[in-house]
Amino acid sequence: MLAAASAVIRLASESSAMTALFSPLELRETTVPNRVMVSPMCQYSCDARDGLATDWHRTHLGSRAVGGAGLVMTEATAVEARGRISPEDLGIWSDEHAAALEPITGFISEQGSVPGIQLAHAGRKASIERPWDGHDPLQPDDGGWEVVGPSDDPWPYEDTEAPPTTALDQDGIEAVIDSFRTAAERALDAGFEVAEVHAAHGYLLHQFLSPVTNHREDDYGGDFKGRTRLTREVTAAVRDVWPDDKPVFVRISATDWLPDRDAWTVEDSVRLSDRLADIGADFIDVSGGGIHPESRPDYAGPNYQLQYAEQIRAETESDIAVGAVGGITTPEQAEAVIANDRADMAIVGREHLRDPYFTMTAAKELDATDEIEGPPQYRRAWGF
Secondary structure (H helix, E strand, O other), rough: OHHHHOEEEEEHHHHHHHOOHOEEEEEOOOOOOOOOOOOOOOOOOOOOHHOOOOOOHHHHHHHHHHHHOOOOEEEEEEEOOOOOOOOOOOOOOOOHHHHHHHHHHHHHHOOOOOOEEEEEEHHHHHOOOOOHHHOOEEEEHHOOOOOOEEEOOOOOOOOOOOOEEEEEOOOHHHHHHHHHHHHHHHHHHHHOOOEEEEOOOHHHHHHHOOOOOOOOOOOOOOOOHHHHHHHHHHHHHHHHHHHOOOOEEEEEEEEOOOOOOOOOHHHHHHHHHHHHHHHHOEEEEEEEEOOOOOOOOOOOOOOOOOHHHHHHHHOOOOOOEEEEOOOOOOHHHHHHHHHOOOOOOOOOOOOOOHHHOOHHHHHOOOOOOOHHHOOOOHHHHOOO
């Protein structure tokens, strides 16, 4: 489908009577009822290391839908078993995984929110313990597995040895693309309305994008065209099986935060965003960093990544929508992001862990309770 089909309707600027944060966002024929999105956040909570969604995932994601978020995105959901970050990560590499997710998408939709899934592959950052178990790399003999990347260079752990790392050959690359494609098909069967390709935070697709980690000399390395090829082909594969009336998102790290190296930059992200729009992507979820242990922002306070989303939104030639994440913790911040036309959606992560009802809190504080329905079971407490 042509990129023009992904045109965004930005109602905030068209209706002065409506609070910007609670204006709907239309992407293709999918309407997100407000501009609050739950950022994908790993929960490391699957049982028996099988990648199947549990009651934890249903409660975690469902409560944010009850809380009013317009779009509820799953954590990074592995498209194949070796693509998990930790053994306890969520997966969607079989029909059984899709079946476990179906009740969750049903509940999210019943609350009036849009269910989205982040399709992911960790690449060389896979096979590590979850954070509260130490976050150390796991060797195959200790419950881990051999990992893959654009080369056989392992993640540079400071004091411990990385799992064996294998460079993907052409057959391996084609298998990864097919894994994303079939995962998207299963996600659709499970009831998701948005599919997001995870190409950020130093995981596999980002490893191919960045010259910090991609030293290949074939068609998947070298210049910008080669390094972006895998992300473009994965996005095209997902778009190919995703319905024309539903949007495809791509999360990117706008910058590697490595100014003293040959690294991925915001200018690269602008170029990539336009190329993804040409493929049929509808939304760029703008984050940053993660490619190397030394990758750190100069500033990590409120709105610390908003500048990247704003620049991509302003400089892309396409009309692709853009979401901002990073340090958005108050209703006033979220409202300003949309009202000042700096991004099309406020993507809220950690604040949703502190307050599952962030969106209803925002409606109350912004005097916009007439612009959100809220669950009838809770209306007497919120004044809807």
